Amino acid sequence: MPTTRICPYPGLRPFTEEESIFFKGRDLHIRQIVKLLEENKMAFITGASGDGKSSMVYAGVIPYIRAGFFKAKYNSWLIADFKPKKNPLESLAISMSKQINEDSDRCIKVLRQGFSALVDLYKNSEFYVTDGDDISNRGKNLLIIADQFEEVFTNSENFNQGIPSNESYTAINLLLETIRISITEKLPIYVIFTMRSDFISQCTVFKNLPEYIAYSQFFVPQLKRTEIRQIIEEPATMAGGKISSRLCEVIINNLNSGFDQLPVLQHALNLLWKVADNGAVEMDLIHLAKIAGISSEVLSPEDKGEFDRWYNNLPDYQLKFYEKPDLNNVLNAHAGILYESAYDYFMHNSDWAEKTITPEESKEIIEITFKSLTKVDNNRPVRNRCTLSEITGIINKDHITNATVCGVINIFRTPENSLIKPFSVPGQTETQYLSGDTVLDVTHEALIRNWKMLSEWDNEEVADMKDYYDFNSQMQLWIVNDKNPSYLLNSGNYTYFNQWFNRSNPNPYLFVKYDNTKLPQRQKLKNAQYKYENYVDFLEASFDYIQAKAKAVKRRITWIISGLVFFIMTLLYVTYWAMDEKSNAEQQKIFAEAQQKYAKEQQKVAENQRLAAETANEIAKQQRDTARFLAERALEAKTESDKARYVAELMRREAVSMRLKAEENFKYAEDQRLIAEGDRTKLQEQIRLTEEEKQKSAKLYDMAIANMLAMKAKNQYEDKKLNLRLVLTAYKLNERSENNQNSAELYDAMLFALEQNGFIQPMKTTNSKIIKFAVDTNDQIICLTNDAQIFGYKLVSGKTKETLKITKYQNSKQLIESAYLVDAENIVYSTIDKNTYYLNVTSQERVKLPSQNDFVKSASITTDKRYLVVAYQQGKVQVLNFSNPDSHQVANVNLKTRLADVNCALNNSEVYILTTNGQLIKWNISKNSQKTIFAQKNMTASTMVTIPNKRQLAVCFANGNIQIVDTKTDTEVVNMLGGHSGLQNSIYDSQTALLAISSVDKRISLINTNNLQEKPLSIEEHSLNRSDILGMGFSSDKTLFVLTADNSIRYFDIKVDNYIQKIISLQLMPLSDQEWKLILGGNLFEQ
Amino acid sequence: MFLELLNQDIKVFLADVTSDMTNTRHNLSNVLQRAGIEVVVPNDKATADEIRRQIDACDCTIHLLGVLNFYNESGAGYDSSAGLQYRIARAIKKDGFKMFFWNPSGLVNSRNLYVNNIRRDIVENTIYSATTSEIVFVEELRTIMSVKPKPVTDLGAADIYFIYNDLDKETAGEILSMLSDLQTVKGLSINMSFATEYNDIISGQLSQCKIGVVYYDYAEDWAVSFARQIWKDNGGRGSVVPLFLAANKNHAQEKELNVLKGIMEYSISDKSVIPLDIKIFYDKVTTKN
Structure with a gap:
């Protein structure tokens, strides 16, 4: 039995149809609903929230009827279930379209017609079968489920202020008509509604719906203890x-x-x-x-x-x-x-x-x-x-x-x-x-x-939303009254709503949540944004208004107090003046009386004095008036001055504020300028990068086309000049894209094109079989034939000129079995009778070396020209005095394994010996000691070559590996692939730093030792008459000579430029549009 | 159907109570009788044997839990008649027999901690209620005791109950014939046009067989749902009669049967191999048992 335990309780979510096996406790109710469906074609399931209506349908009724416990026309069922959401008609149509494999837009269009449209959709589908042998197999009954039907009432898009939308009305019309028609025509269509019972009273707005509910309602019973x-x-x-x-x-x-x-x-x-x-x-x-x-x-x-x-x-x-x-x-x-x-x-x-x-x-x-x-x-x-x-x-x-x-x-x-x-x-x-x-x-x-x-949060939100609605209604009054200030908030309301605003931090998305209109979401958000701006304006305007009012009141009070002070001061002054006047008058009176008394005594004098006194009194009066007038003017001037000072203070403050603002603006402008400057720099950088990318892309494109042309240049064309023109075009594209013009692809294509046009021809040499050759410092090619003749050739203006011929050692009976040219001057060879000779080309002298009963494999001379080292095929290595090689051996060793190559080290006393079984051994001649540098047991070594300027040794293996060893430390520098397998011969040119390696598949790789990552140039077998390569040599003018088994010596420029000059000199026509099209294809040509 | 269940005869033994629950017991007795339930009240002088016989003749017992401890660990404590009757009732082994504990105060405090012990000792046939209303308690009791009779299908016992859809009667017939040579088989063809209470029939017959097999060929839309429903109606993994779904490879696809993983075993085979698949499953089940 299965051991995996599935959790049988779904938690808060409803049971799915798959989990129906664990849906228990409603068996009786499920049967009752199914019975209703069988008899009435519909079941209207109502109940309280959370009593499992949906689960009862999805995990109870549907599995029950799918299992066949329902008497119906067909074996299988289409279940078109939907929730009304914000458009019941659309939801119904989408669900139906999925079941009957019909386009949903078409479904909506058809269903908008109401009444029998839903039945017609079903009857016209492939699942309604009325005749044929396999009715019950092909046909499917249709069950429509309108789940959470209360959404018709809860969504304002469907039902607003007691009025249903057209879509809601049509959807319900369709469902009720479908029930009616399926009863009348005995169609296998059934409808289930589930709805919260607290919405039942609202169903009366839909015509006939209450009757249908009464006809088939199932009220979900409360579960009993046993259930x-x-x-x-x-x-x-x-x-x-x-x-x-x-x-x-x-x-x-x-x-x-x-x-x-x-x-x-x-x-x-x-x-x-x-x-x-x-x-x-x-x-x-x-x-x-x-x-x-x-x-x-x-x-x-x-x-x-x-x-x-x-x-x-x-x-x-x-x-x-x-x-x-x-x-x-x-x-x-x-x-x-x-x-x-x-x-x-x-x-x-x-x-x-x-x-x-x-x-x-x-x-x-x-x-x-x-x-x-x-x-x-x-x-x-x-x-x-x-x-x-x-x-x-x-x-x-x-x-x-x-x-x-x-x-x-x-x-x-x-x-x-x-x-x-x-x-x-x-x-x-x-x-x-x-x-x-x-x-x-x-x-x-x-x-x-x-x-x-969550309840607490909701309560908070209820309170917040109540405030929101109050605030909104206040604001609406302000808006509809053209933002009249008298509709702004007063101080108390402002404080309250401002606190609410700061606390609840409302924003447009929150207003959308409570927007019950039928508008599209985007429009709602736009409106909310507008509303939000109004709210902010309303609050700000209210604040300003309250502030302005407070200032006006303050100003009025100040004026009143100032007036009052002025009035009091004036009153005091007048009182003081009156008192003073009174006092003066009293003094005058006393004085007059004294005068009168004195006048009585001195009448005449007194009369005169009285007159003088009266005059003086008059003058004093006038002076007092003048003084009073001046005092009043001074007071007025002081008031004017105060006013002016106040205005000046206000203006100063405003000026300060403006200056601060100006400074802020300046700072902002400066920031903006810096940002703009930064942006401009960025933009320029972007433009530069884009330009670079563009150029790079153009170059890449040119390179790609150049490579393609090079490839095409290796095809056979009727017009062989076309090969040359293609190569020339590829070269120019490479030149334009600043690509390596000496690219391997182009080089190979060029050799091919030149061959096609007869520009590459072998040298004309002797008919005798040349077995080895070497190039001397004068670019003379010294060839050794199998019958021991020696020829010298030189290339002069592309023609072969014989410069040397030594025939005195010619021996047709004892042919040479193996030979080794240490260089163009020193030759060691073994004849078939296993006699080994040393021959000096310059002196034309030959000596017989002490016999080793074996064939020479390789030879080398120490740089001090002291020793000649000769390696034999079966493992013997002998060291001879170079000046006198036919005398006794200086030293010898027998490694008892086949040798591949031998090479003298630069310190004159050490010899590197390479065995075919992959060992590189350093033999110290003076100490007669051996040291294994490496042993590549599973690899067959073939040849090695010194790279003198780098004090390195390149060892080649038959599997294509090249191992470069530093002779200073005897450690491996690099291990790389030589491009081909079966490496045979190798030669190094110090002038170009090129390492030429030939392989058994008749190809030569030219490796640039200064840049090992660079793709090596390659001379392919078609350039070598598909013959085995017997030897190679570099001349001082960067020409590679190759001896092949067809007894030919071919030569190749190792730089494309030399060949290109030759092609340019032919003054060929550039490629025509038609040729471009033909070669590259139409589309590529257009590009 | 629902009303028929409520009309069943029920006989309860209303056990003695501690002194604080005398009135409650009296009221409960009245409500029980109004609900049409026969109440048996123990005689003061009845011996333990007599009480055992009385309880054995009833469908259930009711024990009221109050503040006072109605039993103690030694069995010889305070208000021992209530405790004695509780222990006698616990020893009754009878199909369908139940013990009801009613703690109308719903409280558990330091004086009646024994209620906790009772709650911890609740076993399969024990029902504990803390409702405050006699009517609710009696309604619950009546519902629990109104057991729906198990459907019985009188086809007789067999090793294998082989169920298939009428659509597949041809191949099902061949398989039935081959299977009959190996084991005793009862077959059932489901025809969806007939208004038959198939699930009752199947439940009745399944209990008389050792394994149930649902087979399908053309009726792929029906079979998986049907098998799941049968599995559900008959106790799932707790059922003693395991189910097996045999699908004819003509139409069956593995992915359709994935929903059965963890529920029941199935195979998809050629019709000639299906009898062997069923036989292997049968042997596995019967050997294990």
Whole structure:
């Protein structure tokens, strides 16, 4: 039997059709619904929120009828299920189109006609079969499910102010007519509605709908104790788990009846299963205690001990959720723990999101997310689907992106938690990192009612929204009255609403949430933006107005106080003056009386004095008036001066403010200038880079075309000049693209083109069989024939000139078996009778070397010309006095293995010996000691060559490997591939630093030792008459001579330029458009 | 159907209680009788044997839990008649017999910690209720005791119960014939045009067989859903009669059967091999048992 345990409790989400096997407790009700369908063609299922209507249909009715426990016309079923959402007609059409394989746009168009349109769509589909032998196999019954039918009433797009939209009306007309027609015509079409019962009264707005409901309503009964027990116990048993009877009884007794009974139960069971090691152990009271569903005091002493140990290891932030354990607390605790641990989860997951938020911001994101996913409808918090972008918009912080929000709330979307839809799938990043337009939804409204924190948030939002509506109505008055200041907020209201604004931090996305119009989302957002700007304006205008009013009052008070002070001062002055006058008058009176008395005594004098006194008095009066007048003017001047000073102060302040503003503006302008400067520099840099890229791209293109032309130049054409023209064009393109004009492709193509045109011809040499050759410092080619003749040739203006002929050692009977030209002067060869000779070309002297009874393999001379070292094929190496080689041997060694090559080291006393079995041995002649430099056991060595200027030795192997050894340290410098396998001969040219290596496949690679990464030039077999290569030599004018088995010596310029000059001198026509087209193909030519 | 269940005769033994629960017991007795339930009340002078006989004649017992401890570990403590009757009831082994505990206060405090012990001792036939209402308690009791009779199909026992859709009757007939040579087989053809309570028939017959087999060839739309429903109706992994789905390779595809993984075994074979597949499954199941 299978051993994998599937969790049989889905938690807050509804059962899927696949999970139907664990949907228990409703068997009787399912049968009753099916019976209704059989008899009436429809079932209108109503019930309270959270009583499992959808699960009953998807996990109960559908599997039941698919299993064949339903008497219907056909064996199979089409299930067209839909939720009305914001357009019931469209939702129905999309669902139908998927079932009957019809285009959804066409479906919508047809269904808009109402009445029989839905039936006609079905009857015209391939699934309605009326005749034929296999009716029951091809035909399919149709079941239409309008799930969460209350959305017709809850979405303002469908139902606004008691009036249904046309789409809603049409959709319901279609469904009711479909039922009527399928009853009349006995069609296998059935319709199920599910709807919350609190919306039943609103159904009366749709004609005939109440009658149909009365005809087939099924009110979901409250579950009985036995059924709840089935829900708890049976899925566990069916999934291979077990739940203890005592736990079952505790759950049943602690479960609240009414709202959210089932979601709370399913959620708790889901957690219990997981806590009980995914059903591996029997679910018991201790597990309920671990999910904060029961007090640990109820547990047996053993379980209590285990629980306490577990509890003590919990992080501190989780402990508060265990303070009031209860079954109805489980969901609250679960959501609360996720809320607390979301930040850590985010930081350890979500690699795709930037992690720049704080733990507090993580909590803020969760709060706003859940506030956004819920809204208050008729004072009831209900779910409110919205997109990730909308939530990010409401959060409204620059550094919080969709990715951040998604990463933070992902803990609520994992399959283990599943509190927010859509759920993520482990390992599938696309289900974790959602796009901004993904619609999020709380899995069940039970979460809203049971998560205390969320309830509090919702209450806060209810209060905030009440303020919002009040504020909005105040603002609307202001707007409709042309923003008349008298409709602005007064000081008290301003303070209140300003606090609300700062606290709730509203933004356009939040207003969209409460926009119940039928407008498209984009338009709603635009309106909200406009509204938001108005709100800000309204608040600012109110603030300014209140400030202005306060200033006016202050100014008035100042004026009143100033006037009052002035009045008092004037009054005091006048009083003082009057008193003074009075005092003066009294003094005058006394004085007059004295005068009178004195006048009586001196009448005449007195009369005169009186007159004088009266005159003086008059003058004094005039002076007083003048003084008073002057005092008044002075006072007026002082007032004017104060005013002027006040105005001046105001102007000064304004000037300061303007200066500050100007400075700010200047700074801003300077910043902008710097930014612009930066941008301009960036732009210039960008232009330069783009230009470079463009040039690079053009060069690459030229190179590609050049390579293609080079390839084409290797084809056989009727007009052989075409090969040359192609090569020349490729060369020019390479030149233009600054590519290496000496490229391997071009070189090979050039040789081919030149051969085709007869420009490469072998030298005319002797008819005798040349077996070896070498080039001397005068570019003379010294050839040794198999009958021991020696010829010298020189190339003069492309023609071969014989410069030397030595025939005195010619011997046709004892032909040469093997020979080695140390250079153009020193030759060592063995005849078939195994006699070995040394021959000096300059002196034309020949001596016989001490016999070794073997054939020479290789020879070398020390740089001090002291020793001649001769290696023999079977392993012997002899060292002879170079000046007198036929005398006794200076030293010898027998390695007893076949030798490949021998080479003298630069210090004159050491010899490198290469054996064919891959060993490189250094033999010290004076000490007669050997040292193995390396031993490549599984490789066959063929030849080696000295690179004197670098003090290196290149060892070639038959498998194509070239191992370069530093002779100073005897260590390997590089190990590379020579381009071909079966390496045979090698030669190095110090002038060009080229290493020429021939291989058994009749090709030569020219490796640039100064740049080993460079692709080597290659002389292909077609240039060598497809003959084996016997030897190679470089001349001083950078020409490579090659001796091939067809007894020819060919020569090649190793630079393209030399050949190109030759081709240019032919003055060939450039390629015509037609030839370009023909060679490159039409499209490429156009480019 | 629902009403028929409620009309069943139920006989309860209303056990003695501690002194604090006397009135509650009296009220409960009245409500039980109003609900049409026969109440048996123990006689004060009845011996333990007599009480055992009385309880054995009832469908269930009711024990009321109050503040006072109605039993103690030694069995000789305070209010021992309630404790004695509880222990006698626990020893009753009878199909369908149940013990109801009612704790109307719903409280567990330091004086009645024994309620916790009772809750911890709850076994399969024990029901604990903390509802405050007698009516709710009695309604629950009546529902729990109204057991739906198990359907019985009188086809007789067989090794294999072979079920197929009428669409596949031709190949199913051949397989049935071959299978009959190996084991005893009862077959059932499902015809969806007939209004028959197939699930009752199947449940009844399945209990008389050792394995159930669902076979299909053309009826691929039907078979998987059908097999799952049968699996569900008959106890899932807890069932003693395992199910096997045999698919004719003519139409079956592995991916369609993926939903059965973890639920039941299946095979996709040529019709000639299907009897062997079934036989192998049968041998595996019966050997294990």
